[in-house]
Amino acid sequence: MAENKKVTTLKEHVITGNSEISPGVHLITFERPWNFTPGQVVKIALNNEHPPRIYSLCSGNNETEAAVLFNIKEDGLLTPKLSGCIPGEKVLVSEPYGSFLGTKDAAWWIATGTGIAPFYSMFRSGQTKNKKLIHGVSYLNQFYFEDELEWKLEENYVRCCSRESSCNTFPGRVTDYINGIEKLPEVKYYLCGKAIMVVEMRDLLISKGVPFENILAEIYF
Structure with missing residues (x-):
């Protein structure tokens, strides 16, 4: 999860997949309606009661779905619940932003x-x-x-x-x-x-x- 204090609007996106790729580590995929530059981040929440957390996108910018990678923090407000989400449920996601951007340079x-x-x-x-x-x-x-x-x-x-x-x-x-x-x-x-x-x-x-x-x-x- 990357740190950034940008304030932005979160909108509902439908979760399309949830894979535990390593013990306690999940890859969540969801519908992607926007374009993004590799390296950008999004804010994610499951409701409006708790502040969202920030994650780097973990998918290609030509793919139909977006993905984020996270490890479960047992005392966290988001990741224990997010890890239990199933396809069809909804997650709140911001539009992508950030300056840690990939380029063609070596x-x-x-x-x-x-x-x-x-x-x-x-x-x-x-x-x-x-x-x-x-x-x-x-x-x-x-x-x-x-x-x-x-x-x-x-x-x-x-x-x-x-x-x-x-x-x-x-x-x-x-x-x-x-x-x-x-x-x-x-x-x-x-x-x-x-x-x-x-x-x-x-x-x-x-x-x-x-x-x-x-x-x-x-x-x-």
Whole structure:
């Protein structure tokens, strides 16, 4: 879920699908009546009694349905109920907005956890040329969409796992992976995940000579 304080109107959309793609992690799809740019966010609520929460779109901009990816927060007001929604029920959704936008420029996408959502949207929208995706998680079952990403991106899809190991993952955090690279390419660096990762990665990139203006960040809570 990305932070943004923009105030906007929410309208009803019909839920078309709800998949638990990993324990406690859901992908919700709903009708999409608007166009959007990959990387944008929407506000979501189930009623008008509680404030909406903000999520990055996790679908391609040529698809008929829109999607959001979220993990259940047991003490939350929205995600426990949202995870139980079934197709045909309605959800309140804003129009897309935000400035964390994908482009055709060469870039490295660096994400942790469900912070992969905007990058998956960019990927599904065809923005794969000159892109490298580095995804960090704690456990192997948290590499969402990995088969599709590996097939298309091949060596430009890097999995970093800090608490489990396998033959095709880097053993450690995304910051460990980046820290081990002697010279980074002159590209844009997109960061999406929890604040501590974003801050640490930004500082690390700057220490390695990446200009501040080449770093774009979206913080998830």
